[in-house]
Amino acid sequence: MWTALVAAILFEVAATLSLRASEGFRKRIWIIPVTIGYLASFYLLWLTLRLGMHVGVAYGVWTACGVAMVAIAARFLFREPLTWLMGLGIALIVAGVLTIEMTGAAG
Template sequence: MRWLFLAGAILIEVCATLSLRASDGLRKPAWIGVATIGYAVSFWLLWMSLSLGMPVGVAYGVWSACGVALVALLARVLFAEPLTAPMLAGITLIIIGVLTIELSGV
């Protein structure tokens, strides 16, 4: 169940972050509301995951790595933002690092 809460936290945080981008520099206030609510729900879901015993280092690492990867990929698709080979390499290294922490039994 803690992984389900974490997955929800990640997906909602990604939506909130993309909503900030969609707000066009805060010129579209509805997106700010979506982002604010999204971040609040995301932090609540992260808290639920932690309260069920997930180690904070693992939770935050997975949350951050997945968030970075998903935001970069979706920003490319939705907003035509650049996604270069070095950026993809960096995202890959972040994911490898998080997997190393997770698989080390922390």
């Protein structure tokens, strides 16, 4: 279950970074990894839910990890800003997801 979710996150991050690299699809070759990445990500997210993970936990972890990983990767790949305030926001997202995970596991 967690393996499928981690894979879904990685495919979503790769697809989103490919979307950025496409420069608004002016570089059409990037349509391929964008399409494959998002399709694989949604399939793996569906599989995670089918295997029994609660949707609030799965979606929370999927989106939060995706946001954090894309922000950090974009800093290095595309030289996009990553300020201390953005870092604080990422930390708050992680804290929120951990809270959801811990309460979801208890319920």
